[in-house]
Amino acid sequence: MSGVEWPDVERVLAAVIDLPENERGVRLDELCGDRSQLRAEVESLLAAHRNAGAFLKVDTEVNSKPYSCASLTGRQLGSYRLLDVIGSGGMGTVYRAERTDGQFQKQVAIKVVPAAIHSPELQRRFSSEQQILASLEHPNIARLYDAGISAEGVPYFVMEYVDGVPIDQYCDSHRLRTKERLKLFETVCESVQYAHRHLVVHRDLKPANILVSADGIPKLLDFGVAKILDPWGSGLVEATHSLLNPMTPGYASPEQARGEKVTTASDIYSLGVVLYELLTGLRAQLVSGKSLDEALRIIAETDPPKPTVAVRSKKDARTSGPTPELSNELDAIIAKSMRKAPQQRYASAQEFSADLSRYLEGMPVLAHHGTLRYVVGKFAARNKAGVLAALVALVLGIVGVGAVIRQNRIAERERARAQRRFDDVRSLAKSLMFEVHDSIKDLPGATPARKLLVSRASEYLDKLSREAGDDAGLERELAAAYERLGDVQGNPELANLGDPAGALASYGKAVALRESLLKTRSNDSATKLDLSGTYFRIGTCRDASGDLSGALSNLQKARTLAEESGLNHQDPLLVDALAAAHWAIARVTREQGNLTAALEGYRTAVALRESARVTDPAQKADFRIRIAGSYREIAEVLRQQKQHAAAVDAARQTVTIWESAAENDPNNSTLRQWVGAGYDQLGTCLEDSGQLDQALDSFRKGREIFQKAMARDPTDMNASRITGFMDVEVGRVLVKRGNPGVALNPLNEALQIFKNLAKSSPESSYLNDNFANVYSELGMTYAALGSDVNVPRSVRRQDWSQACSSYRKGRDVVLEQQRQGKLLPENSGEPGRLLHEIEKCTQALSRL
Amino acid sequence: MQPQSLEDALTIPVQPEMDLVPLNEAMDELAAFDLRKSQVVEMRFFAGLAAKDIAAVLGVTEPTVRRDWNIARAWLYRRLQGGTQP
Numbered sequence: 001m002s003g004v005e006w007p008d009v010e011r012v013l014a015a016v017i018d019l020p021e022n023e024r025g026v027r028l029d030e031l032c033g034d035r036s037q038l039r040a041e042v043e044s045l046l047a048a049h050r051n052a053g054a055f056l057k058v059d060t061e062v063n064s065k066p067y068s069c070a071s072l073t074g075r076q077l078g079s080y081r082l083l084d085v086i087g088s089g090g091m092g093t094v095y096r097a098e099r100t101d102g103q104f105q106k107q108v109a110i111k112v113v114p115a116a117i118h119s120p121e122l123q124r125r126f127s128s129e130q131q132i133l134a135s136l137e138h139p140n141i142a143r144l145y146d147a148g149i150s151a152e153g154v155p156y157f158v159m160e161y162v163d164g165v166p167i168d169q170y171c172d173s174h175r176l177r178t179k180e181r182l183k184l185f186e187t188v189c190e191s192v193q194y195a196h197r198h199l200v201v202h203r204d205l206k207p208a209n210i211l212v213s214a215d216g217i218p219k220l221l222d223f224g225v226a227k228i229l230d231p232w233g234s235g236l237v238e239a240t241h242s243l244l245n246p247m248t249p250g251y252a253s254p255e256q257a258r259g260e261k262v263t264t265a266s267d268i269y270s271l272g273v274v275l276y277e278l279l280t281g282l283r284a285q286l287v288s289g290k291s292l293d294e295a296l297r298i299i300a301e302t303d304p305p306k307p308t309v310a311v312r313s314k315k316d317a318r319t320s321g322p323t324p325e326l327s328n329e330l331d332a333i334i335a336k337s338m339r340k341a342p343q344q345r346y347a348s349a350q351e352f353s354a355d356l357s358r359y360l361e362g363m364p365v366l367a368h369h370g371t372l373r374y375v376v377g378k379f380a381a382r383n384k385a386g387v388l389a390a391l392v393a394l395v396l397g398i399v400g401v402g403a404v405i406r407q408n409r410i411a412e413r414e415r416a417r418a419q420r421r422f423d424d425v426r427s428l429a430k431s432l433m434f435e436v437h438d439s440i441k442d443l444p445g446a447t448p449a450r451k452l453l454v455s456r457a458s459e460y461l462d463k464l465s466r467e468a469g470d471d472a473g474l475e476r477e478l479a480a481a482y483e484r485l486g487d488v489q490g491n492p493e494l495a496n497l498g499d500p501a502g503a504l505a506s507y508g509k510a511v512a513l514r515e516s517l518l519k520t521r522s523n524d525s526a527t528k529l530d531l532s533g534t535y536f537r538i539g540t541c542r543d544a545s546g547d548l549s550g551a552l553s554n555l556q557k558a559r560t561l562a563e564e565s566g567l568n569h570q571d572p573l574l575v576d577a578l579a580a581a582h583w584a585i586a587r588v589t590r591e592q593g594n595l596t597a598a599l600e601g602y603r604t605a606v607a608l609r610e611s612a613r614v615t616d617p618a619q620k621a622d623f624r625i626r627i628a629g630s631y632r633e634i635a636e637v638l639r640q641q642k643q644h645a646a647a648v649d650a651a652r653q654t655v656t657i658w659e660s661a662a663e664n665d666p667n668n669s670t671l672r673q674w675v676g677a678g679y680d681q682l683g684t685c686l687e688d689s690g691q692l693d694q695a696l697d698s699f700r701k702g703r704e705i706f707q708k709a710m711a712r713d714p715t716d717m718n719a720s721r722i723t724g725f726m727d728v729e730v731g732r733v734l735v736k737r738g739n740p741g742v743a744l745n746p747l748n749e750a751l752q753i754f755k756n757l758a759k760s761s762p763e764s765s766y767l768n769d770n771f772a773n774v775y776s777e778l779g780m781t782y783a784a785l786g787s788d789v790n791v792p793r794s795v796r797r798q799d800w801s802q803a804c805s806s807y808r809k810g811r812d813v814v815l816e817q818q819r820q821g822k823l824l825p826e827n828s829g830e831p832g833r834l835l836h837e838i839e840k841c842t843q844a845l846s847r848l
Numbered sequence: 849m850q851p852q853s854l855e856d857a858l859t860i861p862v863q864p865e866m867d868l869v870p871l872n873e874a875m876d877e878l879a880a881f882d883l884r885k886s887q888v889v890e891m892r893f894f895a896g897l898a899a900k901d902i903a904a905v906l907g908v909t910e911p912t913v914r915r916d917w918n919i920a921r922a923w924l925y926r927r928l929q930g931g932t933q934p
Contacts, residue, residue: 006881006882010882010919013919013922014915014919017915017918017919017922018911018915044926045919045922045923045926046922047926048922048923048925048926048929049918049919049921049922049925051925052921052922052925055921055924055925056889056892056893056921056924056925
């Protein structure tokens with residue numbers, strides 16, 4: 001940039017680019033002074049701005065100076081003179097015009113289209129399509145006389161001039177009754193049917209394109225025009241275009257919005273929307289003015305309210321028309337025409353019209369009431385990754401997705417050059433996994449989108465693996481991608497999708513790829529560390545699902561590989577891998593009952609991380625967070641060893657470090673949940689040391705964090721489970737403080753949360769601990785209530801029998817855990833203790 | 849206000865079919881020194897988002913998006929004119 005700094009150029013440009021040409025000079029003098037290079041650079045870019053014309057423009061919306069249409073009145077275009085504007089819409093402006101070469105006296109309508117992307121392709125399509133369109137001769141279809149591109153490069157269409165008003169206005173101003181509206185609409189259907197038989201699809205049916213003359217004859221405008229103007233065939237631009245076009249957002253079919261092939265079924269859908277509007281006076285799909293995610297949700301999955309319902313709930317009934325006479329049959333007919341799946345709609349406009357005739361004649365209609373709910377996942381599963389990326393973009397409106405689409409669009413172009421196909425698929429899979437997922441992983445509410453990404457990404461990766469051959473770079477990428485996939489599916493350390501089996505399968509694929517890489521490069525420290533990381537993930541995943549020996553063997557492999565990597569012992573890369581392995585091994589040994597070894601392992605992990613030479617601030621923060629994680633475990637072991645004061649100190653360390661980290665990273669929901677978990681532990685330690693009030697306060701702080709996380713993303717299983725868990729903690733302390741009546745609320749809430757979770761993931765044996773816990777606490781609470789001698793005997797009897805049955809349920813759960821070998825060592829006394837409690841209940845009952 | 853000539857009002861430069869590969873490279877260059885402007889182009893041209901939505905996503909105002917768009921477009925146009933024509 002010849003010695004000129006971009007920020008300076010940018011600042012000056014921003015100040016002058018919106019000014020009128022003749023004011024720019026003075027301002028430039030002020031801003032640039034004698035910096036002639038700066039001025040030259042700015043002037044050069046201003047000139048480019050002037051000359052850029054329609055370069056990159058999708059439409060004129062983003063430009064601060066909207067395209068002016070009125071100025072064409074009175075101008076000559078070909079052999080026509082433009083008389084006045086009779087309409088304007090998303091695709092252009094329509095003029096009334098007359099022929100000036102004396103060949104015809106006729107008035108015509110000319111649609112002038114400020115085409116965004118003009119190309120030889122457009123020209124070619126003009127000549128081929130216009131012949132087909134000109135052959136459409138039907139009394140209810142406006143004739144297309146001519147279409148072309150003017151000398152200036154402006155596409156235009158010369159059409160029959162129709163003196164009429166849009167069909168919705170016509171119906172309202174003539175106060176047509178429902179029956180009359182249906183009759184008029186049948187005529188529209190017939191003309192659409194005619195065009196369909198000639199293989200012409202309208203693609204943009206809406207009231208503004210259906211004019212009705214004063215004598216009540218409907219005429220359809222613009223047949224086939226949309227197809228000629230679609231610059232990309234049926235590409236992504238069309239998808240976003242029709243979705244976001246401010247003029248006709250509500251009439252596009254779901255497949256149009258997704259950029260799929262547009263067929264006659266799309267016109268059927270749009271006809272359904274028009275009929276809906278004619279009968280109810282309401283738009284079926286309220287998309288305009290909505291945010292992107294709402295617009296997507298509406299088009300993709302929301303069925304509009306049934307016309308009968310919509311009319312009933314309309315607040316102020318229209319004064320201009322009679323009350324619509326609607327019925328369930330009409331509801332069903334409209335619903336059938338607007339089905340999300342094209343093949344479920346009426347097969348033709350004729351069939352649609354015939355069903356309306358049957359209705360008018362009082363005969364049973366064909367439309368069925370059965371609805372097929374279309375969730376986003378269903379349609380996305382059948383679609384291209386590009387559409388999926390667009391979908392995610394629309395759902396979440398995130399930065400970075402533009403980049404993915406850009407890559408995808410380029411990839412499409414490249415694919416035409418067949419030899420690049422493989423690389424494309426690879427970059428697509430990569431961008432889907434790494435860019436999109438990373439952008440959304442910490443956002444609350446993103447779980448469904450993440451599940452979609454996971455299933456698509458998994459298919460891509462498997463396909464790539466089969467074709468990978470001996471490409472080491474690709475194998476490494478694939479292994480990393482499988483690892484990420486596994487993390488999303490079920491890494492117990494992250495907010496995951498609750499699918500540990502899927503996670504282990506993905507990790508297994510990563511191990512296979514990395515073991516084969518290591519065979520050819522046995523001294524490569526990076527490969528060893530990578531493989532160590534994969535074994536580490538398998539170990540923690542097995543640990544979380546209760547397979548302790550499997551966990552230990554994998555984690556020991558992870559530790560050995562890290563130790564043998566040959567890196568310096570203060571190298572953060574090595575420290576990270578080694579400390580993590582020590583930490584996880586300590587956890588397993590603790591679960592196996594060896595507290596002393598566990599404590600040593602955790603302290604080793606802290607020492608390793610504190611001695612590491614870390615320079616990167618992000619990594620520094622990460623290490624702090626992990627040191628806090630080790631303190632958390634240390635507190636836990638100390639608590640088990642009954643060193644209560646030391647345990648409280650360690651737990652406080654954890655909360656303090658995590659809380660300050662969460663403050664620095666407020667959008668990180670995982671970290672926020674960790675703070676909640678920290679409060680839970682601190683509460684427990686305080687409770688053990690007898691500080692009940694402080695404990696209750698700490699538990700409530702923790703519960704609030706998880707409850708908020710659950711509210712933000714109801715499908716986050718971890719957040720729900722822990723909210724329930726915290727409820728149990730709160731309940732238990734309340735009982736200890738002598739408030740058993742108050743404790744019932746949180747405990748019952750917890751039970752309900754666990755039951756809901758068990759319904760959605762029946763294989764998750766991890767819930768058993770929670771069930772045992774809540775039943776036992778409920779038993780204790782009811783026992784406390786039953787011991788209150790101030791309440792009537794009958795009430796106490798009920799309390800004790802509730803206590804008895806709660807303890808029984810709890811005992812059943814732990815006995816089942818024992819049978820499966822999944823009862824934690826510290827809970828080995830539970831079956832006996834619960835039996836003893838049950839006996840106490842029985843005795844109490846017999847005394848009452 | 850001066851009446852526009854027909855040519856001014858309707859001039860649409862006839863571009864050869866847009867070749868996305870050089871554009872992609874130019875965008876990478878742009879991103880290297882002004883990431884936000886390349887993001888605006890990505891979201892506008894490739895993803896078809898409206899200025900309002902781009903503004904929301906980037907956390908800036910709509911006028912800023914429009915200015916970014918105009919500047920980025922001018923820069924890319926000049927880059928491609930200079931880089932692709934003999």
